[in-house]
Each structure stands twice: as structure tokens, then as C-alpha cells.
Amino acid sequence: MPPSSSPQPLRHHDVVVIGAGAAGIAVTASLLKRRGDLDIAIVDPAETHSYQPGWTMVGGGVFPAAVTRRPMADVIPHKASWYAVDAASIDPVAGEVVLGDGRRLGYTRLVVAPGLVIDWGAIEGLEQTLGQHGVTSNYRFDLAPYTWSQVQSLERGRAVFTQPPMPIKCAGAPQKAMYLSCDHWRRQGRLGDIDVSFCNAGQVLFGVPDYVPALEHYIERYGIETAFGQRLVAVDGPSRTARFAVSDENGEQEVERPFDMLHVVPPQKAPAFIATSSLANEAGWLDLDPETLQHVRYPAVFGLGDASGTANAKTAAAVRKQAPVVAENLLASLGEMPLPAAYLGYGSCPLTVERGRIVLAEFGYGGTLQPTFPRWVNDGTQASRLAWWLKAKQLPWLYWNAMLKGHEWLARPARRD
Known part of the structure; x- marks a missing residue:
């Protein structure tokens, strides 16, 4: 339904939350846990809610896709009002959100x-060939099972895994798909017949140096070619060729790579209604104070999750730590009190280097290590079975039953000075 040409009546809420992904649901639950009388509205048109960190495991044959998705109505906190429509624009001066159907909040x-x-459209030819000709991506619910089918069926040939320029959702996911695939081929005795390449638009294997040696061990173990400074720009599915822009000291040129399987991670960007608004920073992301998660120019606005312009890794684990910070600071601001809670940039990337072992990367702003467990329990710089047990067995349950319900175990905010 197109927006109405005449102004719609304004409905007011104490708090409007745009987005019902991990960030929106978690912060709504955290707010209602602290103040059950708050009038909160959630704006999101999606009919289902996905546990996106599970899609890597689907692509590796560990989870069935169905366990990663639930009806949105089952996860929206029952005390919140749900507007099942998109947000068209925000007027932070007037304190209003205009919905896609013309209603105003x-x-x-x-x-x-x-x-x-x-x-997806940023890569020429990609949309036309996804899900066929061996072209896949764990970044989509419907394609992760196709990844696993391709891994199972590939007996020899070339497998190419790509990573676009940062920032992206879960920076380790491109590698996770590759390592789980290689481990399966190794166990099946096929790895020697498959040439595996990791084409990374960046210049390093992982942005936090402490975890690189463990990852390099698996790069060598699986015989993976690492090609840095190579950005995927086009895919021709029927001919099974991928074209990359290659940057070096001589500038940029294009090269083609043949493939039998291609796992693609496309470029990622902020939603247009943020990027084109006064809420955005120069790069188009939500302009937040990195510690308080309050907007730097509009004190009535807070933010969290992947649209934020803060320098943390864009992961569900980051949201787990951000939600209570936003909840505490938002409530303090309602009472005109100083903002008490601080977010220190925590993010976690469980790097699935083989079936049964994970390098549990946990770090904050500036790459500072922020491990949850003492080193004698789990050394995050090494692959461990404990980290696999957490990722495969515990984290999905904690996501659905704790994080989305306002239970903040191991997520207590730091205090501001």
C-alpha cells in the first residue's frame, strides 16, 4: 500500500524501536524487564525472525535450516506494540517516525x-545465478542448505570463497564457510583433489592479530590459497567464472577465476533511510557515541546493532552486550540523569575451523581482547572443543531463551567514570 497523500494522525509511544532483529528484540526485552509499564512500539515488516549465526552451521551440515527461524509473532515481547511495516523516514527534530504506509509515530x-x-546487486550477474551453477552464500536462509549440498557433491575441482570490503556482518563468516567445507572434504578424502582459494578484498586474514596464527595453521592444513586485495565484481554462473578487481602497487586490474563452487559474501551497507538522513555519519552509518550508544547530535535517539557506525564487530554477540547499555542509558535519559552504562566494543566471532573445534575470538574496540572465560578454561587464541560445544549446543538456546527475553547473563555493562 503506498503512503497516503494526506497526513496521518500521530500516535505517540514512550519508546519506538525500529527493527525486530536480534538488536531490536533484545533491547525491547531489556527495557521491559526494567520498566514493565513502558509503552514500546516495534517497527518491522518481517514475518519471521532468524538466528543468523546458525546459517554457517547450516552451510556446514551441522544444523537444519528450520531450527534457525521462528515466526516473528513468537519473539516480539507481548507488552510491545508491533507495527508490521517498514520505517520510511525519521524526523529527529520533530521526534517522529514515518512508516511506509503513511502512519506517523x-x-x-x-x-x-x-x-x-x-x-546482492552490487556484484554483476550474482542475483541471476544464486542457488545454481555452484554459486551460493551462507548469508541467506534459503541458500545455506545449497552450500551444504554443494560441499557434499563436490568431488574435485575449484572452490572459491570471497570476502568483500569491511564493514560486514560477522567478519569471520566468510572463513567459517571455507574451513567447514575443507574439513568435510578432508574427512571424505577429497581435499587433495579440490583447489581452495580465499579471495579477500582486505589485506589481512583477520583484523585482530592475536587470532591469526591459529587461523594460519588451518590455512596451511587445508592447503588454501590466500589472495588478498581481490574484490569480487562479477559472476557468470553458466560459464562458472568469477571476475575480481585486484589492487596492488600498480593500481587496479581485473582477473578471472574459474570455479566449480563459489561461496559469495556481497558488500554490505546501511539502510537508505538512515544513510540519507541527518542521523548518519560520513559513511552512512548511524552516528553514535561509541560508549553510551546515544546519538551524537540527537539525545533522544539511541542505536545498536549492525546499522551502527561504532567500530565494533557487527555480530549478535555485540548486540548481547549493547542491549543492556542502551536500556540503562535510555531509562536514565528519561529521568534526566547522567548516562551510567558503557559499551566497550565487545564482539565475538566463533571461528569454526573444523567440525568440533572453534577459535573463539572475543575482542573490543582497538582489538583489545575481552575473553569471557579465564585462559585456563578456554584459550580463545587456540582452537578448542569447549568453544565448539558453546557455539553448537549452548548459544542457540541462550539466544532464543535468554537474550531475546531480557536475561542478560554475562552481559552486565561497564560503568562510566
Whole structure:
């Protein structure tokens, strides 16, 4: 339904939350846990809610896809009002959100958590060939099972895994898909007949140096070619060729790579209604104070999750730590009190280097290590079975039954000075 040409009546809420992904649901649950009388509205048109960290495991044959998705109505906190429509624009001066159907919502406080946009169309030919000709991606619910089918069926040939320029959702996911695939081929005795390449638009294997040696061990173990400074720009599915822009000291040129299987991670960007608004920073992301997660120019606006312009890794684990910070600071701001909670940039990337072992990367702003467990329990710089047990057995349950319900175990915010 197109927006109405005449202004719609304004409905006011104490808090409007844009987005019902991990960030939006978690912060709504955290707010209601602290103040059950708050009038909170959630704006999101999606009919289902996905546990996206599970899609890597689907692509590796560990989870069935169905366990990663539930009806949105089952995860929206029952005390919140749900507007099943998109947000068209935000007027932070007037304190209003305009919905895609023309309705207008006023707010006392706004939480912006719409996630990011995966730009499939940025790579020439990709959309036309996804899900066929061996072209796949674990970044989509319907394609992760196709990844596993391709891994199972590939007996020899070339497998190419790509990573676009940062920032992206879960920076380790491109490698996770590759390592789980290689481990399966190794166990089946096929790895020697498959040439595996990792084409990374960046210049390093992983952005936090402490974890690189463990990852390099698996690169060598699986015989993976690492090709840095190579950005995927086009895919021709029927001919099974991929074209890359290659940057070096001589500038940029294009090279083609043949493939039998191609796992693609496309470029990612902020939603247009943020990128084109006064809420955005120069790069188009939500302009937040990195510690308080309050907007730097509009104090009635807070944000968290993948659309944020803070320098943390864009992961569900980051949201787990951000949600209580936003909840505490938003409520303090309603009472005109100093903001008490601090987010230190925590993010976690469980790097699935083989079936049964994970390098549990946990770090904050500036690459500072922020391990949850003492080193004698789990050394995050090494692959461990404990980290696999957490990822495969515990984290999905904690996501659905704790994080999305306002239970903040091991997520207590730091305090501001």
C-alpha cells in the first residue's frame, strides 16, 4: 500500500524501536524487564525472525535450516506494540517516525536497530545465478542448505570463497564457510583433489592479530590459497567464472577465476533511510557515541546493532552486550540523569575451523581482547572443543531463551567514570 497523500494522525509511544532483529528484540526485552509499564512500539515488516549465526552451521551440515527461524509473532515481547511495516523516514527534530504506509509515530525516545543491507546487486550477474551453477552464500536462509549440498557433491575441482570490503556482518563468516567445507572434504578424502582459494578484498586474514596464527595453521592444513586485495565484481554462473578487481602497487586490474563452487559474501551497507538522513555519519552509518550508544547530535535517539557506525564487530554477540547499555542509558535519559552504562566494543566471532573445534575470538574496540572465560578454561587464541560445544549446543538456546527475553547473563555493562 503506498503512503497516503494526506497526513496521518500521530500516535505517540514512550519508546519506538525500529527493527525486530536480534538488536531490536533484545533491547525491547531489556527495557521491559526494567520498566514493565513502558509503552514500546516495534517497527518491522518481517514475518519471521532468524538466528543468523546458525546459517554457517547450516552451510556446514551441522544444523537444519528450520531450527534457525521462528515466526516473528513468537519473539516480539507481548507488552510491545508491533507495527508490521517498514520505517520510511525519521524526523529527529520533530521526534517522529514515518512508516511506509503513511502512519506517523511520535516518540519520547527512539532506538534505531534496523540491521544492515546485504547488497546482492552490487556484484554483476550474482542475483541471476544464486542457488545454481555452484554459486551460493551462507548469508541467506534459503541458500545455506545449497552450500551444504554443494560441499557434499563436490568431488574435485575449484572452490572459491570471497570476502568483500569491511564493514560486514560477522567478519569471520566468510572463513567459517571455507574451513567447514575443507574439513568435510578432508574427512571424505577429497581435499587433495579440490583447489581452495580465499579471495579477500582486505589485506589481512583477520583484523585482530592475536587470532591469526591459529587461523594460519588451518590455512596451511587445508592447503588454501590466500589472495588478498581481490574484490569480487562479477559472476557468470553458466560459464562458472568469477571476475575480481585486484589492487596492488600498480593500481587496479581485473582477473578471472574459474570455479566449480563459489561461496559469495556481497558488500554490505546501511539502510537508505538512515544513510540519507541527518542521523548518519560520513559513511552512512548511524552516528553514535561509541560508549553510551546515544546519538551524537540527537539525545533522544539511541542505536545498536549492525546499522551502527561504532567500530565494533557487527555480530549478535555485540548486540548481547549493547542491549543492556542502551536500556540503562535510555531509562536514565528519561529521568534526566547522567548516562551510567558503557559499551566497550565487545564482539565475538566463533571461528569454526573444523567440525568440533572453534577459535573463539572475543575482542573490543582497538582489538583489545575481552575473553569471557579465564585462559585456563578456554584459550580463545587456540582452537578448542569447549568453544565448539558453546557455539553448537549452548548459544542457540541462550539466544532464543535468554537474550531475546531480557536475561542478560554475562552481559552486565561497564560503568562510566
